[in-house]
Amino acid sequence: MSRNPILPVRMWRLAPWNSNPLMRSSDRIEGTLRLLVIVIMLAMVPVAGAFGTARYTGALEQIRSENAAKTQVSATVLDKPVAAGNSGPYRAADLEAPVRWTRDGDSGQATVTVPDTAAIGSTLPVWLGRDGKPTTAPRPPAAAVSSGIGAAVAILLLSSLCGLAVVCSVDLALGARRHAQWDSEWRGISRPIGT
Numbered sequence: 001m002s003r004n005p006i007l008p009v010r011m012w013r014l015a016p017w018n019s020n021p022l023m024r025s026s027d028r029i030e031g032t033l034r035l036l037v038i039v040i041m042l043a044m045v046p047v048a049g050a051f052g053t054a055r056y057t058g059a060l061e062q063i064r065s066e067n068a069a070k071t072q073v074s075a076t077v078l079d080k081p082v083a084a085g086n087s088g089p090y091r092a093a094d095l096e097a098p099v100r101w102t103r104d105g106d107s108g109q110a111t112v113t114v115p116d117t118a119a120i121g122s123t124l125p126v127w128l129g130r131d132g133k134p135t136t137a138p139r140p141p142a143a144a145v146s147s148g149i150g151a152a153v154a155i156l157l158l159s160s161l162c163g164l165a166v167v168c169s170v171d172l173a174l175g176a177r178r179h180a181q182w183d184s185e186w187r188g189i190s191r192p193i194g195t
Contacts, residue, residue: 026174033170037163048155056148060141067138075099075126081114101126110134 004010013020016031081095095116100109112126112134129135 026178037167041163044159048152051155052148052152055151056144059144059147063139063141063144069130070127070135070138072125072127073101073103074123075101077118077120077122080120081118108132
């Protein structure tokens with residue numbers, strides 16, 4: 001059986017309010033600062049949650065308004081699809097082809113990205129914006145979730161890094177002060193060599 005006290009007892013003995021006369025004032029400052037940073041980090045959790053929720057709500061509204069402006073039409077492929085030229089060693093080139101559609105009596109034509117199964121005369125869905133030009137397909141509302149979670153995690157990460165930077169800076173400054181005090185105390189009690 002070990003003679004060392006258990007971890008909670010050891011942590012309690014390191015608390016800044018401990019009346020141990022061997023605890024230096026710099027130790028008390030470090031302990032107080034660490035406790036303060038922990039309390040601030042715990043307080044940042046609901047703040048980050050609120051910020052993430054606000055970001056999610058804003059992104060969801062933006063997605064809904066963008067999706068409301070898009071209309072799907074059936075377009076006919078007019079020519080053989082060709083590579084768009086955006087290929088790479090790990091990515092096949094997208095295929096593009098000119099297509100024609102009719103919406104509300106007005107016809108339109110544009111070159112759009114098509115699947116590799118597209119052939120002349122085949123029909124495929126094309127999404128049009130308010131201006132009648134091809135646009136991307138509607139985003140799912142679930143895309144707003146990643147935006148909200150990302151914002152909340154960014155807030156927590158940034159506040160954690162700031163707290164860590166403050167604690168490390170104070171530890172370095174107080175450590176340098178302690179080492180300077182130890183050096184002066186050693187010079188005061190030690191004799192020069194050879195005397």
